[in-house]
Amino acid sequence: MIPGSDRDHPSFLRSFGYAIEGFVTAVRTERNIKVMLALGACAVAAGIVLRIDLLSWCLVALCCGLVIFAELVNTSIEAVVDLATDEFRPLAKRAKDIAAASVYTLSITAAIVGVIVFARALGLIA
DSSP states (O other), rough: TTTTTSSSSOHHHHHHHHHHHHHHHHHHHHHHHHHHHHHHHHHHHHHHHHOOOOOHHHHHHHHHHHHHHHHHHHHHHHHHHHHHHSSOOOOHHHHHHHHHHHHHHHHHHHHHHHHHHHHTTSSSSS
16 A cells, blocks of 8 residues: 555556656656766767777666666656755755765766776776
8 A cells, every 4th residue: 555545556567667757757847867878878978989898888777777777766866855845954954965976976986997997998998
């Protein structure tokens, strides 16, 4: 049962529908998701042009997926914090800043992996 509802849990397939709905909402309403998706598309395009190997594709896909995941989690944390209070509260700011820092940290890590993958594909490193 869903808390606050008289309905049972949605079906497994309906749960996917909710997930897709959440993703579409994030893409429509959040600038940073759009930026992350655009950068991911650039990484995929560069991978195609440079014909990166299978392991490199795995690294690129993993990094792109993790950064999008982190941005979605950050967005949801910010929404929950905003739902909890309309006022400025230091603890709310702290939660939002730390969530944003997690995306920043992961993005820097993904960028480093990207530099290594594409420098290797260009023959700049062994």
